[in-house]
Amino acid sequence: MDILRILRWWLLFLSYGIVALPVCWLLFRRVADKGYSFARIIGYVGIAYLMFVTARLHVLKFNYTSVILCAVILICVETAIFARRKDLANEMISWFRSRDFLRHAIPEEILFLALLAFWAYLRARNPDLNSLEKYMNLGFLNTMLNSDFMPPQDMWFAGSSINYYYFGHFCAAVAAKLSGLAADVAYNLMMATLAPATFCAVFSLVYSMLSHRRDGRRCFSVLGGLTSSVMVCFAGNLHHFVYGVVGRILYKLNIIDTEYSYWFADATRYIGYQPPVENDLTITEFPLYSYIVSDLHAHVMNVLPVLLFLAVAYCFVLSSREKESLSEPTALQMLIPSPYLIMMGVLIGTFSMTNFWDYPIYMVVSLFIFFYTGWRRYGFKSRLWISTAYQMVLLFILNTVVSLPFTVGFESMFSGIGVVKQRSLFYQLLVLWGGPLLIGTIFALWLFLVNKGKTEAKPAKKLTKSDNNEKASKFTLKAFEAQDIFVLILFICGFGLAFGTEFVYVRDIYEDNYPRANTMFKLSYQAFILFNTAMGYAFVRIVDACKKRSRAILAYVGMSAVMLAMLGYVTNAVPAWYGKLSENRYESLDGIEFIKDFSSSEGEDGTVYPDYDAVKWIQENTPKDAVILEAYGDSYTDACFVSMSTGRATVVGWQTHEWLWHNDYGIVAARQAEVDSVYKYSDADEVRGIIEKYGIDYIYVGYCEHDKYGAELALRDLLALGEVCYESGDVTVIRLTK
Numbered sequence: 001m002d003i004l005r006i007l008r009w010w011l012l013f014l015s016y017g018i019v020a021l022p023v024c025w026l027l028f029r030r031v032a033d034k035g036y037s038f039a040r041i042i043g044y045v046g047i048a049y050l051m052f053v054t055a056r057l058h059v060l061k062f063n064y065t066s067v068i069l070c071a072v073i074l075i076c077v078e079t080a081i082f083a084r085r086k087d088l089a090n091e092m093i094s095w096f097r098s099r100d101f102l103r104h105a106i107p108e109e110i111l112f113l114a115l116l117a118f119w120a121y122l123r124a125r126n127p128d129l130n131s132l133e134k135y136m137n138l139g140f141l142n143t144m145l146n147s148d149f150m151p152p153q154d155m156w157f158a159g160s161s162i163n164y165y166y167f168g169h170f171c172a173a174v175a176a177k178l179s180g181l182a183a184d185v186a187y188n189l190m191m192a193t194l195a196p197a198t199f200c201a202v203f204s205l206v207y208s209m210l211s212h213r214r215d216g217r218r219c220f221s222v223l224g225g226l227t228s229s230v231m232v233c234f235a236g237n238l239h240h241f242v243y244g245v246v247g248r249i250l251y252k253l254n255i256i257d258t259e260y261s262y263w264f265a266d267a268t269r270y271i272g273y274q275p276p277v278e279n280d281l282t283i284t285e286f287p288l289y290s291y292i293v294s295d296l297h298a299h300v301m302n303v304l305p306v307l308l309f310l311a312v313a314y315c316f317v318l319s320s321r322e323k324e325s326l327s328e329p330t331a332l333q334m335l336i337p338s339p340y341l342i343m344m345g346v347l348i349g350t351f352s353m354t355n356f357w358d359y360p361i362y363m364v365v366s367l368f369i370f371f372y373t374g375w376r377r378y379g380f381k382s383r384l385w386i387s388t389a390y391q392m393v394l395l396f397i398l399n400t401v402v403s404l405p406f407t408v409g410f411e412s413m414f415s416g417i418g419v420v421k422q423r424s425l426f427y428q429l430l431v432l433w434g435g436p437l438l439i440g441t442i443f444a445l446w447l448f449l450v451n452k453g454k455t456e457a458k459p460a461k462k463l464t465k466s467d468n469n470e471k472a473s474k475f476t477l478k479a480f481e482a483q484d485i486f487v488l489i490l491f492i493c494g495f496g497l498a499f500g501t502e503f504v505y506v507r508d509i510y511e512d513n514y515p516r517a518n519t520m521f522k523l524s525y526q527a528f529i530l531f532n533t534a535m536g537y538a539f540v541r542i543v544d545a546c547k548k549r550s551r552a553i554l555a556y557v558g559m560s561a562v563m564l565a566m567l568g569y570v571t572n573a574v575p576a577w578y579g580k581l582s583e584n585r586y587e588s589l590d591g592i593e594f595i596k597d598f599s600s601s602e603g604e605d606g607t608v609y610p611d612y613d614a615v616k617w618i619q620e621n622t623p624k625d626a627v628i629l630e631a632y633g634d635s636y637t638d639a640c641f642v643s644m645s646t647g648r649a650t651v652v653g654w655q656t657h658e659w660l661w662h663n664d665y666g667i668v669a670a671r672q673a674e675v676d677s678v679y680k681y682s683d684a685d686e687v688r689g690i691i692e693k694y695g696i697d698y699i700y701v702g703y704c705e706h707d708k709y710g711a712e713l714a715l716r717d718l719l720a721l722g723e724v725c726y727e728s729g730d731v732t733v734i735r736l737t738k
Contacts, residue, residue, distance in 0.1 A: 001588075002120070002124055002588060002589050005181060005185060005189065005589055006116065006117060006120050006189065006192075008179055008180075008181070009116070009120075009175075009179055009181070009186075009189045009192075009193070010112075010113050010116055012175060012178055012179050013040045013044065013112075013175075013193065013197070014040070014109070015043070016039070016040045016042075016043030016044045016047070017036070017039035017040035017043055018039075018043075019043045019047070019071050019074060019075060020039045020040070020042035020043035020046060020074070021036075021039045021096075022078040022079075022081075022082060022092065023042060023046075023074075023077075023078050023081075024036070024038055024039040024042050025092045025095065026081065026082075026088065026092075026339075027042075027312065027315065027339070027340070027343060028311065028315060029091075029092075029095075030208075030212075030315050030318045030319070031204065031205075031208040031311065031314075031315065032104070032204070032207055032208040032211045032212075032221070033104035033105070033108065033204050033207070033208070034095060034101070034104075035204065035311065036101075036104055036105050036108055036204065037108055037112075037197075037200035037201050037203065037204040038201060038204065038307075038308050038311055040112075040197060041197065041201065041304045041305070041307070041308045042308065043071075043074075044171060044175065044304070045171060045304070045305055045308070045350060046074055047067065047070050047071050047074060047174060048167075048170055048171040048174040048175075049167075049350065050070035050073055050074065051066060051067050051070045051170075051174055052150055052167065052170055052405065052406075053405050054066065054070065055147075055148070055149050055150040056149070056150040056151070056405040056406075057405070058149050061148040061149065062144070062147055062148055062149065062150070062173075062177070063148075063177070064177055064178065064180075067174055067177055067178055068178075108200050108203075108204070111196070111199070111200060112196045112197065112199075112200050113196075114196075115195060115196030115199055116192055116193060116196045119191070119192035119193075119195050119196065119291065120188070120189060120192040120589065121586070122192075122292075122574070122578050123188040123189075123191060123192050123294060123589060124188070124586055124587055124588055124589050125578045125579060125585045125586055125587065126577060126578050126579075126585075126587075127188050127587055127588060127589055127590060127591050127593075128591060128592075128593070128594035129184055129187060129188075129294075129591035129592060129594075130594045130638065130641075131293070131636075132293055132295050132636065133295040133296075133297050134187075134294070134295060134296070134591075135636075135640065135641070135644045135654065136644075136654065136657055137169065137187065137295060137296040137297060138183060138184060138187050138296075138591065138592075138644055138645065139155045139156065139640075139643060139644040139645075139647065139653075140152075140155075140162065140164075140166055140169040140173075141169060141172060141173050141176060141183045141186065141187055141296075141647075142155065142183045142644070142645065142646060142647025143155040143162070143647040143649070144166075144169065144170055144173040144647075145173055145176060145177065145183055145647060146624035146625065146647040146648070147624075150170070150405075151166075151406075151409070152166070152170075153625075153649050154649065154658075154661075155643040155644065155647055155648065155649050155650065155653065156640060156643060156649075156650060156652060156653020156654060156657065156658055157649075157651075157652060157653065157658055157661075157662075157671075158627045158649040158650060158651050158694045158695070158696075159649075159694060159695070160662075161409070162661075163410060163411055163413075163661040163662060164298070164661050165298045165352075165353060165354055165355055165356055166298075166353075167350060167353035167354045167406060168298055168301025168302055168354040168355065169296065169298075169301065171301070172186065172187070172190045172296065172301070175190060176190075182590070183647070184590060184591030184592045184645070185589045185590060185591065187296055187591055188294070188589045188591050189589065190296060191291065191294040191296055194287075194290075194291060194300060194301075194303060194304065195233050195287075195291045197304055198229075198232060198233055198287065198303055198304065198307065199229045199230075199232070199233045200229075201304065201307040201308070201311070202225070202228050202229040202232045202233070202307060202533055203225040203226060203228070203229040204225070204311070205225075205228075205307065205310060205311050205314065205533065206224050206225040206227075206228040206229070206533065206536050206537050207221045207222060207224065207225030208314075209224075209314065209483040209486065209487070209537055210224045210225070210483070210537060210540060210541075212318070212483055217544070220540045220543075220544050221540075223536075223540055224536045224537050224539065224540035224541075225536065226536070227535065227536030227539055227540065227563070228532060228533050228534075228535060228536025228537060229536070230536075230567070231532035231533075231535050231536060231563060231566070231567070232287060232528075232529060232532040232533055233287060233288065233291070234288055234567060234570045235286075235288065235532060235563070235566040235567050235569065235570070236264075236267050236286060236288055236289070236566060236567075236568075236569025236570070236573070237267055237284070237286065237431065237432045237433070237435070237528075237566060237569070238430075238431050238432070238434050238435055238565055238566060239266065239267035239270055239431055239432070239569070240262065240264070240267055240568050240569040240572055240573075241565040241566070241568050241569075242431050243260050243262060243266070243274075244260070244262035244568070244572055245565075245568060247259075247260045247262075248260070248262075262572060263576065264289070264292070264569065264572050264573035264576045264577070265289070265293075267284075267289070267569060268283060268284055268285045268286070268289050269281070269282075269283060269284075270282075270284060270428060270431065270432065271284065271424045271425075271428050271432075271520070272517075274428075277422060279422070279512070279513055279514075279515065280422040280514075280515070280516070281513060281514050281517055282424075282501075282514070282516060282517045282520045282521070283517050283518070283520060283521035284432055284520060284521070284524045285299075285521060285524070285525055286524075286525065286528040287300065287303060287525075287528070287529065288569065288570060288573065289573070292573050292574060292577045292578075293577065298354055298355040299355050299357070299358075299521070299522055299525050301354055301355070302351060302354040302355040302358050303529065305347055305350055305351065305354065306351075306358060306362070306526070306529060307529075307533075308347060309344060309347045309348070309351075309362055310490075310533065312340050312343045312344055312347065313340070313344060313365065313366065313369050313486075314483075314486055315340050316338060316340035316341060316344065316369060316373070317369060317372070317373055317482050317485075317486050318482060319338060319340055320338075320373035320376070320377065321373075321376070321482045323377065328377070328378070328383070334383075334386075334387060334390065335390070337391075337394055341391060341394065341395065341398075342398060344366060344395060344398075345394065345395045345396075345397075345398025345399050345402065346398060346399070346402050347362075348362055348363060348366070348395065348398075348399040348402075349398065349399035349400070349401070349402025349403040350402065350403070351399075352399060352402075352403035352406065352407065353403050353406040353407075355522070357522035357523065357526075358522075358526060359399070361493075361497065361523070361526050363392075363395065363396075364493060364496070365489065365490075365493050366391075366392070366395055367388070367392060368489045368492070368493065369486075369489060370387070370388045370391045370392060371384070371388050372485055372489065374387045374388050374391075411662070411663070412663075413508060413509075413660055413661065413663050414506050414507065414508055415507040415508060415511075415663070416506075416507045417504055417505070417506060417507065418504065418505050418506070418507045418511070418515060418516075419503070419504060420501070420502060420503055420504060420505055420515075420516055421515075423502045424502060429498075429499070429502075432498070432524070433498050433499075433527075433531075434562075435535075435562045435563065435565065435566045436491075436494065436498075436527075436528075436531035436532070436535060437495075438562055439535055439538055439539065439559055439562060439563075440491040440494070440495070440531065440534070440535075440538065442538075442542065442559075443487070443488070443491065443534075443538035443541070443542060444488060444491065446541075446542055446545070447480065447484055447488065450545060483537070484541070487534045487537045487538060487541075490530045490531075490533060490534040491530070491531065491534050491538075493527075493530055494526075494527040494528075494530035494531040494534070495527075497523040497524065497526055497527035497530070498523070498524055498527040498531075500523060501516050501519050501520040501523055501524070504519075505518075505519040505520070506518065506519045508660065508663075509656075509659055509660050509663065509665075535563065539559050539560075539563070542555050542559070543555050543556045543559075592612075592615070592645045593612070595609070595611050595612040595615055595641055595645065596609040596611075596612040598611040598612070598638065598641070598702070598703040598704075599611045599702065599703045599729055599730055599731060601729050608728060608729065610702065610728040610729035610730060610731035611641075611702045611703050611731055613728060613731075614642075614700070614702060614726050614728065614731045614733055615641070615642060615645050615646060617726050617733070618642065618646045618648065618698075618726075618733065619645075619646050621725075622646075622648060622697070622698065623697070624647070624648070625648075625649075626648050626649075626697040626698060627648065627649050627650070627651070627694055627695050627696050627697050627698075628642055628643065628646070628648045628649070628650055628696070628697065628698040628699075628700055629650060629651055629675065629678060629694075629696050629698070629699045629700060630642045630643060630650050630700040630702075630704065630705065631675065631679065631704045631705045631707075631708045631709070632650075632651075632652045632653060632654075632655065632671075632672050632675055633653075633654065633655070633704065633708070634654070634655050634656070635654040635655055635656040635657050636654075637654075638703075638704060639653070639654065639704050639708075640653040640654060640704075641704070642700050642702075651671050651674065651675050651690075651694050651696070652668060652671035652672055652675060655668060655672070674690045674693075677690060678690055678691070678696075678699070678718075679705060679708075679709050679712075679713055679714065679718070680709065680712050680713070680714055681714035681717040681718060684717075687721075691721070691736060696736060697735070697736060698725075698733055698734060698735055698736065699718055699721065699722075699733070699734040699736065700731075700732075700733055700734075701713070701715060701718065701730075701731065701732045701733075701734070702730065702731040702732075703730070703731070706730055715732070718734055719732075719734060721734060721736050721737065722734045722735045722736040722737045723735050723737070
């Protein structure tokens with residue numbers, strides 16, 4: 001069965017790509033593979049965005065038919081564009097018919113399917129969605145699939161919509177709706193999709209950058225693309241190498257007294273933990289860790305749109321480079337935005353809806369790109385500052401308009417900017433960022449040394465006095481290739497993100513014990529993506545440029561050693577979470593069967609699972625908008641599994657999550673007290689009032705309720721409120737009498 005599920009899921013993403021191929025070709029016709037690997041991302045995000053906006057405006061209900069209609073709308077828009085530009089249409093058709101297209105498309109699709117099957121196999125070895133953030137993420141999927149319109153109801157705060165960045169989850173919900181698979185199966189397959197889609201996208205971008213160079217060679221382009229893809233998807237930081245490899249060697253040589261018992265999550269909980277630092281516990285995750293533990297969280301859901309943004313930004317640089325040979329535009333011409341700028345604005349708008357932290361990050365990346373391209377064309381003239389400011393304002397307006405359907409009614413969870421009081425130890429920063437820092441620094445130094453003394457002739461037009469001075473100079477950045485500067489920008493922005501958290505942080509509810517944890521988490525995550533995307537390019541450029549064979553070998557071996565040290569993490573992390581691949585631990589892609597462990601008993605026909613069977617009964621026999629009372633609990637516990645697995649709302653769910661989303665512990669505590677009042681049944685009138693206040697339709701009494709309330713659970717009084725509609729073992733579901 002799982003093989004058929006995987007094939008169905010792959011066909012879905014293949015269909016996404018086919019639908020978006022025309023617009024992808026239009027955007028990326030400057031890219032080597034014409035953006036084939038980005039087509040599935042455009043289709044995946046584009047169709048979901050159309051569905052979201054129409055559902056938010058109550059134009060279309062969120063169902064299978066509406067999603068198909070959104071796909072048809074996207075196809076109609078593409079058709080209208082190419083109908084007006086038949087020259088582009090003929091060029092696109094010729095490309096699709098060419099061997100060059102098949103030479104790129106077939107290997108990339110095979111690679112995507114192979115990696116999808118591999119990650120799906122890993123997920124099926126440990127499919128349970130019952131640790132870390134999985135309750136929240138599966139709950140989001142289920143409540144969205146239950147919703148006709150947006151925003152979806154918060155399954156843990158009945159009567160309120162989700163006040164979190166959930167558009168990435170909505171994209172996954174659209175895929176689940178199209179696939180027809182259960183939400184928990186779609187969750188596991190979505191996680192299995194992120195790594196292969198990321199791998200192919202990074203390869204396409206870096207391969208294209210290396211191919212576009214004047215002396216780019218295919219073998220080096222492939223090597224660079226594969227290196228960056230492997231580093232983004234399979235590398236960690238140097239923590240495993242330092243503590244898991246070097247530390248073990250030193251212990252065996254009796255140089256140190258204590259043997260370090262390595263656990264792969266330690267690489268993401270390092271600063272503040274080794275050594276312990278009070279009130280400065282931090283998080284430094286990266287994609288591989290996310291793929292392994294499989295939290296379908298906002299930061300990992302936005303990786304694909306971020307890579308799409310980087311590809312569009314690169315095409316913006318190429319497009320601007322081509323315009324340098326043209327005469328300076330008039331003031332009116334400067335007002336006409338580039339289609340790449342428009343696409344960048346649209347994508348940053350979706351960042352505001354998916355993972356808000358990425359919004360300011362890529363506004364800054366855009367600023368670097370606009371400034372560089374403007375400087376190349378205008379020099380340090382007034383037009384540089386005007387064009388950069390205009391493009392940034394336009395970018396801001398675009399992303400604001402795009403995100404408006406989401407942001408209306410949304411309440412920020414942030415409380416301002418704080419100044420860091422406790423900074424990381426220097427050696428800790430080297431453990432985390434030593435690899436990118438070394439290769440990035442070597443690349444920057446090599447770049448400036450190799451271009452020292454070079455000049456670039458101005459385009460064929462009348463030279464100004466400043467132009468003549470520039471030509472006469474010994475050094476100019478205009479001698480640099482556009483691809484080199486683009487990669488240098490990635491490194492610079494990565495360093496800013498990695499080390500910026502040593503000075504400031506964003507204040508939130510975690511400030512007392514984890515003041516900069518969330519800030520470091522989100523910023524370092526993007527720093528890792530920028531660093532490792534740039535790393536493969538830098539590696540190949542330096543090796544390829546070495547004229548002496550001995551230097552080329554030295555550079556190749558040295559940088560390879562650094563990257564291999566970072567890649568060693570995967571050899572520990574995968575077995576730690578999924579077991580050794582040689583062991584037969586395959587289960588299935590079903591993600592909620594762990595509920596069977598909550599309560600089970602031997603029946604006449606074998607083992608029965610009261611809580612699990614009750615969840616299935618609720619899914620099949622209750623209205624999707626029903627409110628079901630269940631016991632609340634602390635975050636990261638088994639509490640609230642009914643609302644999580646069914647998408648039916650409950651009065652209050654995970655405590656810390658709701659506190660964060662509403663930035664007010666008082667309203668969470670008030671609801672908790674009301675839930676206690678119902679289960680303890682201290683006052684009949686009060687209980688009736690609470691039931692009417694939240695529109696409670698069912699009361700659930702099962703594993704968590706018995707565990708939480710024990711002897712205080714007033715089951716007999718609760719039974720008097722309605723009729724028993726499900727009963728098995730210690731599990732009772734009561735339908736309330738209205």
